[in-house]
Amino acid sequence: MDDILFSRRRAERFAQLLDEANGGRRHHVRSRVDSQLAPLVAVGQRLSVDPPTPEVTADFRTGLRAMLLATAEREGMGVTPATAEPAAPRAAATSRGSLLPAVTARRARARGAILVGIAAGAIAVSGISAASENAVPGDALYGMKRSTERAQLALASSDISRGQLFLDFARTRLGEAAELRGDRIGYSAVLDDMDADTRQGVRLLTAAAVQRAEPASLDTVNTFVASQRRAVTNLLDGASRADRERTRRSLALLDSIRERSDSVRAAIACGLPAPTGSDALGPTPTTCPGER
Template structure:
């Protein structure tokens, strides 16, 4: 892409002047002799060659007098859009830095509330019921890990960690059990049971470090995990039943049904259900071939009137109906007689004999 002529010429002049300032040894450039003398003098003066404020004002006044109008002094003034963008960038930077510093915060510290607010924001941007449930369980596991990093914490800090642990556990278990029972997913319930078993072991390892004032809260958290294991076991045993849950729920979600387990009906199209031994056998599907008989001639006899039945004693005699009138038969046309056979006659073979007649 070419460069416009004016800019090209200016660039050539600038490059020539630059080469004149630092010419190769033995090749002086006489085109810029005067300019080079000025540059050399300014270099010798150094900082002392800068004009003082009075000199600058005198030079400015002389330039304005030659131009015939005052020179406008431009000052940079920030716009509202620039200020807003800078403020937003500053706030986002502070928030990101605060979240980064609060990553390792534990209950009882100032940044722990900021950490919980960041977890709530992360949960709000998580889509899908199963993904949200897994997020809750992840946050609950973080509370257990924080118990191991808490040193010289107050009993209220331990209670805060255990309360937050129970809140996230209940939310995650409620959503996962609802999904597993609606889709008969054994894997979700089995994974939830294993997770509860692992977290219970981790809480048991922290039992000696928890203050006595928070020991009851720790026991409640372990009891909650034990109930989760029992609940998942009961739900897994009824996933193949027609009735899995009772329809009611508690803090851990849907309650498993009780009683006999009736197997679900086959859902495949065209599947044959298993026969019940107590039901009678189905009728035989063999067909008996119909008996071939001669066509029955219509009965042209006129039916006689039925004999009336005598009425019972003391009752109303039944009504008597006239016999049905037979439909008259249409008369047949007379059959024409068959024509007589043809008669053939031949002349006599000899004179005086009679003719020969056949027929």
């Protein structure tokens, strides 16, 4: 109960501070959370002065439309009842039956309103997501940035799509690391996240290559490794000793990934059965006959 009350008071105080920042009536009170809320108030003020223009991509529209249609189908919206009401039931039943279509219509309208609200909310959130694209750890909008990434993963239609998204996120973490050079703790933490995203993506893509017995997804891995290695190497320029040591660990991971990709490609080419073992980078194929 205390946590609920504290959260409510925190939200009310944030609303007061935001109202004051936008020229509203001053409340002449102070709270111990004012210093914590100040960065959020600054973000809210910037968004009210210069709101971002939502850029809804074709993929987002397609995914949202599919979600709304699936919900409409599941809830039976727009479906005509298969059987009509009896023509001459008892008086009480007739009265009750005449109310059912109206109730059903109201429920359908309510569901429709909810779906419209979801759509409008999603589009509004996409604008905030655009504003958070350049956020780095410690910024007020960084949590929104990571939440948007999780939403993209949830909407992905296949393991290959999810694997490609993880590699895209690893590229994003690399850009954040470049902004945090000199901050030893923050820099190392972002590279940890980058390596974790890299492993997730590679594991999904190498597994897909083995399951399909075709190396197309390995081309995605190799292209990523080549470009990512060049960019990670650039982080070594002017870096401190601690940052250089941490950066080299990420480079070593990329080298291991390229070796794994090549071994999986060779196993597919010589027709080896799907490997039963796996590790953080996905399937661990055996060596083709004659290569020992």
